Amino acid sequence: MSLIKKGISALLITGLIMSCDEDDYTPIEPVASSGGSIESVFSSFEVSSSGDGTIVTVTPLTVGVDSYVIDFGDRSTPLNALQGESATYDYSNVDASTDYTITVTTKAAGQSDLTKSEDITVEHTVQSIDNAPSSPDVKRYNLLNIFTDAGSVGSAGTGGKAVVLESGNNLVEFSRLHSDTGVFALSDEVVAADAFYSGVGSNDIHFDVYSEFATGIDKLKITLVDSTNGTSHVIDEIDLMDGEWTGLDFDLATDFSSPVSQFETILFELGSSGTANDHATITVDNIYMSRMTGSTILNGDFEDGQDFWKWSTFTDGETNPFGSSSDGSNQDYDGVDTGSKTRGAKWSSSQSGGEFGSSSSRYAYQELNLVPGADYILEYQYAIKDDSGTDPIGGRKIVGLILDGQYDDGADAVDNLGDNLGFNEGFVAEGKFSDTTDGAGTLVQIPFTANDSGEVAIMFYAVTPKDAFIDNVKVRSVNP
Structure with missing residues (x-):
């Protein structure tokens, strides 16, 4: 059995020769008949593939033949070719791999037909697209990245093919959705209510999907599977755009067949009334969930070290926000006296800003999406x-402030410290938290009003020759 591969790797494959009688060609030796004509001789036929790999050309090797009938073995009408000609046929792209039997029959006046057959396997590798949608314009820590160009918390599962464009952008491809299901298995279960942090979740999910109707599907079905509870949440009959990326945004509470509380697998299928053509392929990118609007500070007690406070970019500066410390407040995040120190954030003189500023200065930063125009209080303890x-x-x-906006680069935030909605400079220096009354340091409360976009950021830094600390950072709504 010969193997013909379909796809990019199969382009311009030639010279795949098959003999039905022997491993090599059978020499053709013309034989003179009593009538002076040449007796028909059928040595073998050559098979080659081109184009997308399912385009197969058959070239018979004969003498003394007028024409041929070539049956490509897929129940299509056989093709005819004259002596010395080839016949080309394009097989279906529906199946990834299919076995066929090619049969060639010679036709010559006054002579018996000669027939030879050969079994082949046609394998089809879907040619990937060469474009991608824009990456999500969502700030750090405000996006739960399931699968985007930046990486993912999931991986392509059964039915999925990883695609990397020349630009380095990552996509995932699902084919043959007329019969198969595209499966995207997450590495861990996503709990909607706690998607970002304990008590900080998301109520929506986004997908970007690409389909060319001639080779793909026109309607999509998406299922979020919660194996823990044996529950499937479905959206059917999603309309796609032909030859364009379709951006899809769904509410986890209302858009699926039932409210989505958690899931660990995403299924992509043909919509119930949809049409699938050719290899029925879609390409998927930018699967993510957005952090819901709210005033909850993530890791406000610093028990998780620098998590959610760290810069992703800081031009000519330090992306680490502070030095983690075990010299935090004696109070836990709920204000209960624990009787001993908790973890906190610390700045030394070399990490200070202001008069002591350098490329080693550290600034803690966290973004919040608040209700525009609503009143809040930033609260924290310092020592x-x-x-x-x-x-x-x-x-x-110790300086705490609420920036009037959000910044991708820490250097830009430092340049705009004066553009704030409220700030406090704390000068009380009585020693570490444990040296202060009740081990709770000094309490600061800064009232502020959210800007028109609701996009603000909390920022802290120190200007001190000796260690300074903060702990138990909270933002509270004045009228919850």
């Missing part, structure tokens, strides 16, 4: 060591 040292002008301090 500063009272050891001797050369103080900056005005004294050692």
Whole structure:
């Protein structure tokens, strides 16, 4: 059996020769008949593929033949070819791999037909698209990245093919959706209510899907599978655009067949009334969930170290926000006295900004999407060591502020510290938290009003020759 591969790797494959009688060609030796004509001789036929790999050309090797009848073995009408000609046929792309038997029969006046057959396998590799949608314009920590160009918390499962464009953009491809199901298996279960952090979730999910109707599907079905509870949440009859990326946004509470609380597998199928053509392929990108609007600070007690406070980019500066410390407040996040120190955030003199600013300065930063125009309070505790040292002008301090906007680069945020909705400079230096009354340091509360977009950021830094600390950062709505 010969193997003919379909796809990019199969382009311009030639010279795949098959003999039905022997491994090599059978020499053709013309034989003179008593009538002076040449007796028909059928040595073998050559098979080659081209184009997308299912385009197969058959060239018989004969003498003394007028024409041929070539049956490509897929129940289509056989093709005819004259002596010395070839016949080309394009097989279906529906199946990834299919076996066929090609049969060639010679025709010559006054002579018996000669027939030879050969079994072949045609394998089809879908040619991937060469374009991608724009990456999501969502700020750091406000997007749960299931699958985007930046990577994913999932991986292509059964039925999926990873595609990497020349630009480096990652896509995932699902084919033959007229019969198969595209399966995207996440590496971990997503719980909607806690998607970002305990108590901080999402109520929506986004997909970008590409289909060319001539080789794909026109309607899509998406299912979010919750194996833990044996539940499937379905959206059927999703209309796609032909030859364009379709952006899909769904509400987890209302758009699926039942409210989605958690899931770990995403299924892509042909919509119930949809049409699938050719290899029925779709390409998927940008599967993500957005953080719901709310004032909850993530890791406000710093028990998870620098998580959710760290910069992704800081031109000519330090992306680490602070030094983690075990010298935090004696109070936990709920205000209960634990009787001992908790974790906190710490700045040393070398990590300070302001008068002590350098490329090593550290700034803690976290974005919030608040209700536009609503009133809030930023609350936190701080402590500063009272050891001797050369103080900056005005004294050692911890600075907390609410930026009027959000920044991709920490350097831009530092340049715009004056563009804020409220701030506090704390100068009380009585030692570490454990040296202060009740081990709780100094409490700060900064009232502010959210801007028109609701997109703000909380930021902290220190200006001190000795260690300074913060703990238990919260943002509370004034009128919840």
